[in-house]
Amino acid sequence: MSEIRFSASVSALHEGDVLVVTIDNPPVNALSAHVRSGLMAALDHAADLPTIAGLVITGAGTTFIGGADIKEFGKPPVEPALPEVIDRIENFDKPVVSAVNGAALGGGCEVALACHGRIASEKASFGLPEVKLGFVPGAGGTQRLPRLIGVLAAIDLIGMGRTVKAEEAEALGLADGITADHLAAALALVRECARNPLRRTGLTDVPATDAAAVSAAEAKILAKARGQSAPVEAVRLVRAAAELDLAEGLAQERATFLRLRDSAESAALLHVFFAERAAGKVEGLDKVSPRKIETVAVVGTGLMGAGIAVSALTAGYRVIGLEQTQEAADNGRARIAGVLDKSVQSGRLTASRRDDCLARLQTTIEATELATADLVIEAVFDDLQVKTELLQRLDGIVAPGAILATNTSYLDPDAIAAATANPSRVVGLHFFSPANVMRLVEVVDCSKTAPDVLATALAFAKRLGKLPIVCGVTEGFIGNRIFSAYRREAEFMLEDGALPQEIDAALEAYGFPLGIFAVNDMAGLEIAWARRKRLAATRDPSARYVEIADRLCEAGRLGRKSGRGWYTYPNGERSVDPQVTTVIEAARAAKNITPRPFTAEEIMSRLLKAMDDEGMALLAEGIAARPGDIDLVMINGYGFPAHKGGPMFAAQQDKDLTP
Numbered sequence: 001m002s003e004i005r006f007s008a009s010v011s012a013l014h015e016g017d018v019l020v021v022t023i024d025n026p027p028v029n030a031l032s033a034h035v036r037s038g039l040m041a042a043l044d045h046a047a048d049l050p051t052i053a054g055l056v057i058t059g060a061g062t063t064f065i066g067g068a069d070i071k072e073f074g075k076p077p078v079e080p081a082l083p084e085v086i087d088r089i090e091n092f093d094k095p096v097v098s099a100v101n102g103a104a105l106g107g108g109c110e111v112a113l114a115c116h117g118r119i120a121s122e123k124a125s126f127g128l129p130e131v132k133l134g135f136v137p138g139a140g141g142t143q144r145l146p147r148l149i150g151v152l153a154a155i156d157l158i159g160m161g162r163t164v165k166a167e168e169a170e171a172l173g174l175a176d177g178i179t180a181d182h183l184a185a186a187l188a189l190v191r192e193c194a195r196n197p198l199r200r201t202g203l204t205d206v207p208a209t210d211a212a213a214v215s216a217a218e219a220k221i222l223a224k225a226r227g228q229s230a231p232v233e234a235v236r237l238v239r240a241a242a243e244l245d246l247a248e249g250l251a252q253e254r255a256t257f258l259r260l261r262d263s264a265e266s267a268a269l270l271h272v273f274f275a276e277r278a279a280g281k282v283e284g285l286d287k288v289s290p291r292k293i294e295t296v297a298v299v300g301t302g303l304m305g306a307g308i309a310v311s312a313l314t315a316g317y318r319v320i321g322l323e324q325t326q327e328a329a330d331n332g333r334a335r336i337a338g339v340l341d342k343s344v345q346s347g348r349l350t351a352s353r354r355d356d357c358l359a360r361l362q363t364t365i366e367a368t369e370l371a372t373a374d375l376v377i378e379a380v381f382d383d384l385q386v387k388t389e390l391l392q393r394l395d396g397i398v399a400p401g402a403i404l405a406t407n408t409s410y411l412d413p414d415a416i417a418a419a420t421a422n423p424s425r426v427v428g429l430h431f432f433s434p435a436n437v438m439r440l441v442e443v444v445d446c447s448k449t450a451p452d453v454l455a456t457a458l459a460f461a462k463r464l465g466k467l468p469i470v471c472g473v474t475e476g477f478i479g480n481r482i483f484s485a486y487r488r489e490a491e492f493m494l495e496d497g498a499l500p501q502e503i504d505a506a507l508e509a510y511g512f513p514l515g516i517f518a519v520n521d522m523a524g525l526e527i528a529w530a531r532r533k534r535l536a537a538t539r540d541p542s543a544r545y546v547e548i549a550d551r552l553c554e555a556g557r558l559g560r561k562s563g564r565g566w567y568t569y570p571n572g573e574r575s576v577d578p579q580v581t582t583v584i585e586a587a588r589a590a591k592n593i594t595p596r597p598f599t600a601e602e603i604m605s606r607l608l609k610a611m612d613d614e615g616m617a618l619l620a621e622g623i624a625a626r627p628g629d630i631d632l633v634m635i636n637g638y639g640f641p642a643h644k645g646g647p648m649f650a651a652q653q654d655k656d657l658t659p
Contacts (some may be wrong), residue, residue: 002349009604010038017053019046028066029059031107033078036085043088053188055093058183065108080106080140090114090200092215099186100124110137113144116198117189120166120175121182122648127163133273134266134643138257139389142237144250147204149173149300151242152217158234159221183243188262201250206242216407227511228643229265229471263313267343268645272635277629280458280468290456291401294318301332301597305379307435307554311464320370321363329363339436351609375460377405384411387421395421403453410531413446414473423448430477432637440636441466442477455614469633472623479633482614490516491546494584497595498603501576506600511641518574521565529553612651
């Protein structure tokens with residue numbers, strides 16, 4: 001029989017007595033209105049034909065259903081609503097089996113949950129990531145998932161917005177089986193289901209769970225939420241599934257979904273979502289082909305270099321690590337192997353993949369070994385002379401088409417590039433530590449960087465699974481320049497009357513994982529101190545300068561590593577130190593400043609304004625391309641809470657509310 005078309009994106013073929021329904025709505029088979037209406041029409045067709053024993057629902061391409069259609073966000077609803085479609089599937093008189101060929105996310109996972117069986121391909125994945133957009137599943141996810149896999153696992157998946165691959169889905173009971181030929185297996189399951197009573201997920205009892213384990217899982221989610229509402233509500237709804245009948249649970253879920261979907265938190269997270277889609281896009285660069293990268297060299301295999309090497313290895317590249325001595329090279333290899341071993345222990349990497357990574361790793365003290373490298377990333381000490389001499393040396397070793405990347409945090413990459421024979425092949429790749437964990441990479445487009453070099457750097461970062469943000473050349477690039485601006489404002493408030501613990505408490509209450517002075521202690525105060533000394537000769541003598549941090553460094557208080565910084569760390573725990581208060585009071589007295597109290601609201605207002613002001617300057621100077629790029633840098637590199645949208649988004653919201 002020929003193809004039957006139910007809508008622009010939903011069609012079907014008869015496979016004997018089974019109707020195989022395919023959703024084809026590229027790029028991710030989103031649940032657009034025409035998909036929903038097409039599914040309803042397919043169900044109507046199957047209901048009317050006694051020769052049809054049941055249905056298989058699958059997706060075209062590499063995705064099953066990627067969730068809601070983002071183009072419908074903020075627009076009037078179009079019938080049929082997704083809960084109506086899902087209710088029809090679950091209560092259909094004939095078996096409906098999902099053949100999950102790829103990602104089943106959000107509403108796609110909810111469609112699969114409503115089916116009477118779920119067959120996964122080897123590339124299938126399942127997830128309900130709505131909390132990452134500031135709301136909860138709205139079509140039964142919080143009520144049906146616990147009935148299939150239990151409250152404990154459902155709290156983890158929904159509360160964290162975590163996606164699971166086919167193997168874990170089967171182990172949890174979310175998938176009935178995994179097979180290379182998912183369609184054939186789904187057809188067989190439909191025919192098996194037709195001979196037996198249908199398993200309707202919503203009518204299944206929630207498995208009994210240990211109350212203490214549930215409370216512990218809930219506490220873990222709440223601790224990570226840091227003021228975000230959606231994970232808290234998601235956990236509440238999952239727990240309610242064990243206490244309420246399906247109808248009441250669905251009603252509570254839908255009401256919560258609608259309330260959170262229209263919240264400021266969701267608006268912020270949607271802004272982040274769309275900002276990520278725009279990130280890394282450079283006008284005209286889409287027509288430029290990146291160079292081929294197979295071998296990546298990393299010069300310096302300390303903490304940063306090892307992290308970069310691990311990222312490149314796990315992305316499939318061959319990696320050469322260059323060090324100055326054999327001992328350092330051996331230590332570098334051991335450091336990289338240790339990181340890979342930890343990934344195996346945590347389950348993020350299989351032992352065979354680790355072994356494959358190590359087989360592609362070479363560490364050496366011979367710079368000539370880098371002749372085969374397509375990309376060289378220097379991760380040596382952040383000193384201009386050290387970096388320029390290194391790149392000049394590499395000029396005579398690497399191939400003419402090889403790219404040279406600097407990982408500097410504060411130095412001028414244009415000055416580094418100018419010292420080389422061919423500045424057009426130099427680009428900045430500013431990774432954040434630990435580089436194998438942190439998503440953010442600032443890709444610095446130097447004044448002479450060739451377009452295909454920039455395109456290659458972006459493609460490389462994306463293959464590593466990173467979030468690349470393009471920026472121009474300025475001291476500190478986007479992130480460190482804004483960080484310096486609000487650290488400066490925080491130090492002004494210290495002189496004016498606030499204390500480090502008060503400023504940190506305000507930041508942490510806002511949603512930062514750590515306050516700025518605690519972060520400084522963790523990073524080490526000597527880095528910023530060295531930079532301040534380097535800039536001292538060019539500092540405007542009329543500009544306000546706070547010497548408190550300098551006094552701490554001079555006293556040997558360099559942060560956690562020395563056991564003392566802005567705080568003291570007895571037994572590793574952060575504690576307020578009266579000696580720091582004494583240093584602050586002395587600095588105020590030296591300038592005849594009468595201290596005054598600060599509220600948490602005023603502290604945050606001043607810090608956010610400092611971030612926004614610096615961000616606006618970065619945009620005006622053309623260093624950052626768009627406000628969303630700045631927000632992504634601060635969220636992914638500096639702990640700004642994602643559910644606040646980033647400093648530029650937060651400032652714009654405040655401006656919009658100001659009469």
